[in-house]
Amino acid sequence: MNSMSEKINQKQNFLKGIIKDNPVFVMLLGMCPVLGVTSTAFNGLGMGIATLFVLFMSNIVVSLIKSQIPAKVRIPAFIIIIASFVTIVEMVLEAFLPVLYEQLGIFIPLIVVNCLILGRAEAFASKNNLVSSLVDALGMGIGFTIALVALGATREILGNGSLFDFRFLSEDASTLILFVLPPGAFIALAYLSIVFNKVTAKTS
Amino acid sequence: MEEYILIIIAAVFVNNIVLSQFLGICPFLGVSNKLSTSVGMSGAVLFVMTIATLVTYLLYQFVLVPIGLEYLRTITFILVIASLVQMVEIILRKVSPALYQALGVFLPLITTNCAVLGVAILALGLEDTSLLKAVVFAIANAGGFALAIIVFSSIREQLELADLPEAMKGVPINLLIAGLLSLAFLGFAALV
Numbered sequence: 001m002n003s004m005s006e007k008i009n010q011k012q013n014f015l016k017g018i019i020k021d022n023p024v025f026v027m028l029l030g031m032c033p034v035l036g037v038t039s040t041a042f043n044g045l046g047m048g049i050a051t052l053f054v055l056f057m058s059n060i061v062v063s064l065i066k067s068q069i070p071a072k073v074r075i076p077a078f079i080i081i082i083a084s085f086v087t088i089v090e091m092v093l094e095a096f097l098p099v100l101y102e103q104l105g106i107f108i109p110l111i112v113v114n115c116l117i118l119g120r121a122e123a124f125a126s127k128n129n130l131v132s133s134l135v136d137a138l139g140m141g142i143g144f145t146i147a148l149v150a151l152g153a154t155r156e157i158l159g160n161g162s163l164f165d166f167r168f169l170s171e172d173a174s175t176l177i178l179f180v181l182p183p184g185a186f187i188a189l190a191y192l193s194i195v196f197n198k199v200t201a202k203t204s
Numbered sequence: 205m206e207e208y209i210l211i212i213i214a215a216v217f218v219n220n221i222v223l224s225q226f227l228g229i230c231p232f233l234g235v236s237n238k239l240s241t242s243v244g245m246s247g248a249v250l251f252v253m254t255i256a257t258l259v260t261y262l263l264y265q266f267v268l269v270p271i272g273l274e275y276l277r278t279i280t281f282i283l284v285i286a287s288l289v290q291m292v293e294i295i296l297r298k299v300s301p302a303l304y305q306a307l308g309v310f311l312p313l314i315t316t317n318c319a320v321l322g323v324a325i326l327a328l329g330l331e332d333t334s335l336l337k338a339v340v341f342a343i344a345n346a347g348g349f350a351l352a353i354i355v356f357s358s359i360r361e362q363l364e365l366a367d368l369p370e371a372m373k374g375v376p377i378n379l380l381i382a383g384l385l386s387l388a389f390l391g392f393a394a395l396v
Contacts, residue, residue: 028375076283109325186380
């Protein structure tokens with residue numbers, strides 16, 4: 001009985017990051033990479049997975065050593081933990097996926113200051129056990145990745161006539177180039193969040 | 205001299221840090237509901253960004269590069285910025301209570317302002333970068349941030365009276381306005 005209710009809890013814990021507390025559409029966390037790297041769906045996916053990895057690892061570490069960290073220095077301690085994993089991501093991407101590393105550019109080191117990650121460390125992992133923190137990180141990370149891919153796909157389809165580099169309009173078809181330019185990021189996200197608001201308002 | 209003017213124009217108008225590089229979006233959307241708070245935030249960003257870039261530039265060129273620890277850049281910079289913000293807060297409270305009153309509440313928010321870390325890293329990649337260039341670059345970017353957030357908050361203040369559809373209220377309309385502003389700044393693209 002007890003393990004049953006625990007399971008349901010974990011399911012809710014996982015799902016909240018994707019819909020109810022979606023980091024991008026609802027909580028507006030980590031907006032810089034959301035807008036900055038989503039000119040294509042692939043870049044969005046790459047950034048989403050990189051963030052998911054850092055969030056996952058830092059939630060694990062924070063949850064494991066939470067009782068050892070003095071309350072007064074907890075934020076700097078969290079930042080060092082996060083920055084270590086970001087450095088790992090940076091080095092791995094540079095070595096194995098140099099093209100993606102080029103494309104994401106400055107936004108890779110800036111994962112350190114993604115308020116989503118610090119926010120989950122502070123609000124969740126430092127107060128909950130390992131399993132819940134793992135599930136929370138997965139939910140939030142996947143919710144973040146979905147938002148990035150959705151935005152990247154919208155912008156790539158409208159602006160470039162392709163999806164994940166698969167072209168369905170010819171090279172010289174006229175597309176809405178605006179959407180791959182900076183203003184398109186704001187405008188596409190604005191309309192996506194209107195749709196998200198509409199849908200969640202209807203279902204709840 | 206000419207290249208410094210180019211750096212300034214490029215940073216403020218052409219590659220505006222908020223509207224075309226997407227750095228510092230959190231404070232841009234978060235504290236821009238009143239003109240007075242945006243001015244305060246801009247002041248705090250100018251202050252911290254300039255000092256942070258100065259310190260991180262020196263640290264990178266004279267400590268990390270000579271001992272071959274460039275890969276520790278991210279971790280070092282964020283620590284320096286976080287402790288710098290604390291230090292600035294303490295010093296400001298002692299030295300200039302008036303300035304502290306004006307900027308105080310914004311200072312803790314700045315640690316997670318990606319614009320500060322972003323500019324510190326970007327300054328290392330400038331064409332034949334030098335200390336002076338890095339600092340000019342930081343000041344210019346802070347100016348670009350101030351321009352964007354002040355224009356944005358003036359529009360938002362007007363918008364409070366507008367009658368909007370329910371689903372558009374809050375985030376979507378702010379993003380749309382930011383998009384239109386960004387579109388306007390795109391017009392500067394051919395300038396440099």
